[in-house]
Amino acid sequence: MARTAVKILNLGLGKLFDLLVWPFRSLDPIWALLAISLLAGVMALWIFGKVSDQERIRRVRDRIRGNVIGIRLFGDDIGLLLRLQGRILWDTLVYMRYALVPTLVLIVPFLLILTQANLRFSVRPLQPGEATVVKARLAEDPAGGGAGEPVLEVPEGLVVETPGVTSAELREMAWRVRAEAPGTYLVTVRAGGERVAKQIVVGGGWGAVSPLRTGESVVDMLLYPGEIPIAADSVVRAIEVSYPDLPVTVFGWRVHWLIILFAGVIVFAFAFRGMLGVEI
Amino acid sequence: MASGNDTTRSGASRPPGIGRRGFVKLAAGSLGAAAMPLPLLSCGGPGAGGRKVVVLGLDGLDPNMLRAMIDAGRAPNFAKLARMGSFGRLGTTMPALSPVAWSSFITGQNPGGHGIADFIARDPETHDPVFSIWEPQAPDFVLDLGDLHLPIKGGGPINLRRGRPFWSYLTDQGIPSFVSKIPTNYPVDETATYAISGMGTPDLADAYGMFAYYTTDEFEDFPEVEGGNVFYIDVQDNVAAGELIGPVNSLWTPQSTRHDPLINNTKVPFKIYRDPARDAARIDIQGQSIVLRRGEYSDWVRVQFTLMPVLGEVSGIVRFLLKETRPHLKLYVTPVNIDPEHQAGPVTYPASFGAEIARDIGAFWTKGLPADTKAFDYGIINDEEYVKQAELILRERMALFDHQWARFKEGLFYFYVSSTDQDAHMLWRNMDETHPMHDRSDLRFAGYLKDLYEEMDKLVGKVLPAVDDDTLLLICSDHGFVSFGRQFHLNTWLRDNGYLALKPGVEKKPETSVRDIDWSRTVAYGIGFNGLYVNRKGREAHGIVDDERAGELVARLSRELEGLTDPETGQRPVAKVYRREEVYSGEMLPGMPELLVGYTPGYRCASRSVIGSTGDATIDLNPWAWSGDHSMARDLVPGTLLSSQPVRKAKPNIVDLPVSILDFFGIERPGQMDGTSIFRT
Numbered sequence: 001m002a003r004t005a006v007k008i009l010n011l012g013l014g015k016l017f018d019l020l021v022w023p024f025r026s027l028d029p030i031w032a033l034l035a036i037s038l039l040a041g042v043m044a045l046w047i048f049g050k051v052s053d054q055e056r057i058r059r060v061r062d063r064i065r066g067n068v069i070g071i072r073l074f075g076d077d078i079g080l081l082l083r084l085q086g087r088i089l090w091d092t093l094v095y096m097r098y099a100l101v102p103t104l105v106l107i108v109p110f111l112l113i114l115t116q117a118n119l120r121f122s123v124r125p126l127q128p129g130e131a132t133v134v135k136a137r138l139a140e141d142p143a144g145g146g147a148g149e150p151v152l153e154v155p156e157g158l159v160v161e162t163p164g165v166t167s168a169e170l171r172e173m174a175w176r177v178r179a180e181a182p183g184t185y186l187v188t189v190r191a192g193g194e195r196v197a198k199q200i201v202v203g204g205g206w207g208a209v210s211p212l213r214t215g216e217s218v219v220d221m222l223l224y225p226g227e228i229p230i231a232a233d234s235v236v237r238a239i240e241v242s243y244p245d246l247p248v249t250v251f252g253w254r255v256h257w258l259i260i261l262f263a264g265v266i267v268f269a270f271a272f273r274g275m276l277g278v279e280i
Numbered sequence: 281m282a283s284g285n286d287t288t289r290s291g292a293s294r295p296p297g298i299g300r301r302g303f304v305k306l307a308a309g310s311l312g313a314a315a316m317p318l319p320l321l322s323c324g325g326p327g328a329g330g331r332k333v334v335v336l337g338l339d340g341l342d343p344n345m346l347r348a349m350i351d352a353g354r355a356p357n358f359a360k361l362a363r364m365g366s367f368g369r370l371g372t373t374m375p376a377l378s379p380v381a382w383s384s385f386i387t388g389q390n391p392g393g394h395g396i397a398d399f400i401a402r403d404p405e406t407h408d409p410v411f412s413i414w415e416p417q418a419p420d421f422v423l424d425l426g427d428l429h430l431p432i433k434g435g436g437p438i439n440l441r442r443g444r445p446f447w448s449y450l451t452d453q454g455i456p457s458f459v460s461k462i463p464t465n466y467p468v469d470e471t472a473t474y475a476i477s478g479m480g481t482p483d484l485a486d487a488y489g490m491f492a493y494y495t496t497d498e499f500e501d502f503p504e505v506e507g508g509n510v511f512y513i514d515v516q517d518n519v520a521a522g523e524l525i526g527p528v529n530s531l532w533t534p535q536s537t538r539h540d541p542l543i544n545n546t547k548v549p550f551k552i553y554r555d556p557a558r559d560a561a562r563i564d565i566q567g568q569s570i571v572l573r574r575g576e577y578s579d580w581v582r583v584q585f586t587l588m589p590v591l592g593e594v595s596g597i598v599r600f601l602l603k604e605t606r607p608h609l610k611l612y613v614t615p616v617n618i619d620p621e622h623q624a625g626p627v628t629y630p631a632s633f634g635a636e637i638a639r640d641i642g643a644f645w646t647k648g649l650p651a652d653t654k655a656f657d658y659g660i661i662n663d664e665e666y667v668k669q670a671e672l673i674l675r676e677r678m679a680l681f682d683h684q685w686a687r688f689k690e691g692l693f694y695f696y697v698s699s700t701d702q703d704a705h706m707l708w709r710n711m712d713e714t715h716p717m718h719d720r721s722d723l724r725f726a727g728y729l730k731d732l733y734e735e736m737d738k739l740v741g742k743v744l745p746a747v748d749d750d751t752l753l754l755i756c757s758d759h760g761f762v763s764f765g766r767q768f769h770l771n772t773w774l775r776d777n778g779y780l781a782l783k784p785g786v787e788k789k790p791e792t793s794v795r796d797i798d799w800s801r802t803v804a805y806g807i808g809f810n811g812l813y814v815n816r817k818g819r820e821a822h823g824i825v826d827d828e829r830a831g832e833l834v835a836r837l838s839r840e841l842e843g844l845t846d847p848e849t850g851q852r853p854v855a856k857v858y859r860r861e862e863v864y865s866g867e868m869l870p871g872m873p874e875l876l877v878g879y880t881p882g883y884r885c886a887s888r889s890v891i892g893s894t895g896d897a898t899i900d901l902n903p904w905a906w907s908g909d910h911s912m913a914r915d916l917v918p919g920t921l922l923s924s925q926p927v928r929k930a931k932p933n934i935v936d937l938p939v940s941i942l943d944f945f946g947i948e949r950p951g952q953m954d955g956t957s958i959f960r961t
Contacts, residue, residue: 023594086640105772130579130642131579133562133569133570133571135569143557161573162558162571162573162576163555163558163559163560163570163573164555164558165553165555165558165560165561165562166553166555166557166558166572167518167519167553167555167562168517168518169517169519169553170553174562174571175571176570176571176572193815242568242569247639252632
């Protein structure tokens with residue numbers, strides 16, 4: 001039941017994010033990130049306003065503001081200064097208590113936003129000529145011989161350059177694959193009579209790129225929403241493709257996409273708080 | 281107009297070395313600081329007016345070999361260019377060494393002016409051999425926090441070449457220039473519009489490049505290996521672990537290296553998963569996996585070395601070569617090159633230029649001399665593995681050419697190729713049937729050098745269509761190439777003839793260093809490939825020869841060296857000994873070696889003698905794969921010059937080329953330059 005719900009959620013969110021970033025697909029990824037930040041900031045602000053006790057927050061913020069002014073006015077009275085600072089500290093803790101519930105509520109949508117953003121902004125597609133390593137994690141030692149030697153099948157446009165290298169310690173088999181032409185491909189790991197496919201994206205600047213197709217646990221499904229999970233009883237537990245990092249730059253400075261997203265959310269939330277009448 | 285006394289110290293105002301650069305960049309939270317686009321140099325001059333000069337600097341391109349290739353019909357584009365303009369020999373510097381000759385090309389000065397007289401110079405205070413191209417400078421201000429030392433201001437590498445680069449005169453006139461990989465341009469000069477540093481650029485761990493070799497074969501023995509580290513590793517259940525050696529962590533107080541010479545180096549652990557059945561292996565390092573078949577080099581792998589958690593990391597790039605999986609696991613790793621995308625040292629100008637190239641064509645060798653000649657010399661890699669590396673280097677260089685050539689509109693386009701030099705050094709014996717070690721080389725690669733010349737011909741073919749009245753094409757080399765079959769131990773000869781004395785008790789050592797020399801009894805010593813210094817009073821810290829005696833001494837040394845005969849061959853190892861006053865002028869003259877020993881083709885100074893050592897034999901067989909050379913008498917190893925416009929000067933010299941290029945752009949010869957235009961009689 002939970003798995004089905006997560007599947008539907010991932011599918012819906014995936015489509016929604018595809019739609020959101022679609023207008024920016026030919027631009028630098030920073031613009032799509034800012035657009036997501038804007039929507040996420042406004043959404044967070046609205047949720048915060050709905051689930052928080054706005055009146056109490058307003059009161060405690062007013063008290064803090066008043067005590068800060070008191071510190072400026074009575075800076076020469078050490079006793080009073082310490083008392084005011086104590087009150088500010090206490091009120092800050094009170095504020096944090098009031099903000100706790102909305103923050104917990106916000107974790108859920110933000111987790112979903114982050115997994116979708118991670119899918120699009122952490123790595124970039126391979127470019128023709130670039131090589132990657134495809135790793136299949138198996139239920140048992142691939143060299144054990146029980147289920148026969150795993151085989152990687154690739155379509156035209158990709159080339160397998162090495163035999164599969166086994167690792168008993170990791171229960172993995174790894175191949176080097178080189179991209180030859182742009183496209184979205186499905187490679188297949190054949191093991192123990194099963195065939196498990198994994199997407200490889202070649203060409204284009206940025207977009208939804210899933211480095212890992214993994215099992216059916218709810219957590220895995222939430223964290224890796226890019227592809228349908230592998231059946232829990234499969235001999236192939238996961239297939240991983242190494243992609244290069246997507247460089248996201250701000251005025252020529254390379255910045256992690258997560259920093260841009262959070263900074264954007266904070267800036268947009270503050271910018272819209274007056275319009276939405278939300279006290280934060 | 282600059283005077284001849286101008287000094288280029290292109291690193292002086294730079295951020296300092298690896299430790300501080302890494303620290304400051306990361307402390308600022310910005311790997312992208314280096315990638316900030318900088319404005320193009322523009323000085324408001326008249327510009328190039330549509331004129332273009334294309335220079336292909338093909339290091340070591342030999343005129344005799346090229347002539348033979350043209351005659352054999354294997355270099356049609358070179359032939360076409362020769363018909364169009366000129367093809368001939370190009371006079372070079374003494375010594376005919378790349379840092380020396382290319383410095384003359386850059387500045388238009390002789391070595392007495394630009395100050396580079398060899399790869400190796402010596403510190404007159406200690407007599408220790410030192411690198412002649414650049415030196416590190418300590419930071420001006422360091423914040424000491426116990427064992428932690430944070431460089432705050434100053435420091436970093438300083439280029440030791442003096443004199444203004446000729447392209448800076450173009451910049452003054454608003455003429456754009458692209459200068460790729462020219463030797464002695466580290467730290468990269470900032471007076472070109474775009475530049476990439478060349479020969480002399482260090483790797484992350486060491487100035488000359490330190491490879492790493494991991495083996496499970498305990499019987500492999502490399503007792504005196506130089507230029508790299510050999511690690512003996514264990515394999516259990518087909519898994520082995522190793523550590524990649526990075527730069528010395530200069531942020532922390534160094535620990536004693538008595539028990540572990542690498543204790544102060546940063547390290548990155550990695551694991552090797554061997555699959556003997558499939559003759560392949562997987563290497564896992566810092567979350568990256570690399571899969572290789574036996575005999576394959578990997579693509580570039582980026583590795584981060586931590587100087588200080590969170591705040592101080594430097595980025596390097598390496599290639600792995602899986603040499604063997606069974607019965608032994610053997611893995612070679614190239615020296616850790618400076619990452620062009622996140623530069624720990626100044627390898628491109630602007631820094632964003634390196635990142636742009638890497639994004640477009642991938643990471644590239646930034647180490648000045650890319651091919652790992654030491655690993656080949658010491659048998660860590662064999663002929664085939666060297667050739668594979670050489671092919672990768674050439675392919676990468678040609679991709680760089682294509683990338684930049686497509687963007688070239690006007691001004692200067694200087695493009696340097698190292699393969700014609702390094703591969704001739706290392707694969708000469710494979711080609712040359714008269715070389716004493718020819719039979720011990722892998723004859724499958726006997727034709728490699730000629731194939732390489734064909735590749736250069738294809739490169740010329742890409743440029744030729746652009747040549748017209750407003751576009752000058754020059755192809756030049758700094759020297760030619762000849763065989764190097766026998767080595768002359770200059771310092772041993774000096775010792776045996778009473779010019780160099782060792783301290784008591786060290787005579788029994790099979791090999792000595794400069795530290796073993798008794799300076800109170802030594803009148804002359806060799807440092808560098810051709811340099812012979814008089815232990816001069818007032819110049820050397822322990823000098824004993826006064827000016828009056830020096831004249832008589834150099835005359836005697838010249839006479840005796842030129843009169844030498846190799847008893848085994850009957851040949852004279854030394855063709856000509858040059859007095860410095862014959863070939864140098866300028867303010868750097870007093871510090872230069874008094875004599876420059878010009879060897880006969882077939883002979884060269886022994887490698888150990890280059891750094892001041894003495895040994896047993898005076899002349900013996902050259903045992904190294906390094907079997908072609910050019911540190912001979914300069915007239916016996918001239919460079920090559922091809923020009924799309926007729927050369928009118930009778931005996932063109934490399935020092936004439938910068939004047940000629942400026943002349944083509946209508947810029948008068950600067951006062952610092954020695955040469956004259958090759959296009960004028």
